Amino acid sequence: GAVVSQHPSRVICKSGTSVKIECRSLDFQATTMFWYRQFPKQSLMLMATSNEGSKATYEQGVEKDKFLINHASLTLSTLTVTSAHPEDSSFYICSARPAGQHSYEQYFGPGTRLTVT
């Protein structure tokens, strides 16, 4: 149980284009999903918290107009990197917290490696 998928797993795009990453909880409902960014050999940095049916909450320093988050249902959140640039190249990972009381844990998707050329 508690499986989270991400699509695509890898994407290469040209500078200036937009890329959409999907995060799905496959066997549970998630009222809250999180988007992280991870650079090589570094820790996970939270970008934003996504709640179903409401606007995402962005961490300080994260441009909300550049990283668009939509949490359309209890099993799907999407991250769109708009007008991507080489410095946006990174490993993007989502996580989902199961809905319901006493569910504090987060389950991570397999990640999406974005390379902007």
Added chain:
Amino acid sequence: QQPVQSPQAVILREGEDAVINCSSSKALYSVHWYRQKHGEAPVFLMILLKGGEQKGHDKISASFNEKKQQSSLYLTASQLSYSGTYFCGTEIAGYSTLTFGKGTMLLVSP
């Protein structure tokens, strides 16, 4: 504020034990432990809630000292599959966001 993990790296032979520590300067609600292998997503190991508890499964266990705001992850009789980077994530309130430490790289050799 980012929790501090120690040590930064550990090299073990199969069958040896290891302890990874995670400490915070803030009062914590919970500590989460994850293991990440290269190029993969973090895998949830366990969560410890305030109240000073211990948890474990198989040969991996953890403790949470609420007074010291510290958690330790214990790996006993390590196996090759234990290799990876271990992250602790801390929460200052329930159902809030996690702040991850910088990670502890564990390498288990035959």
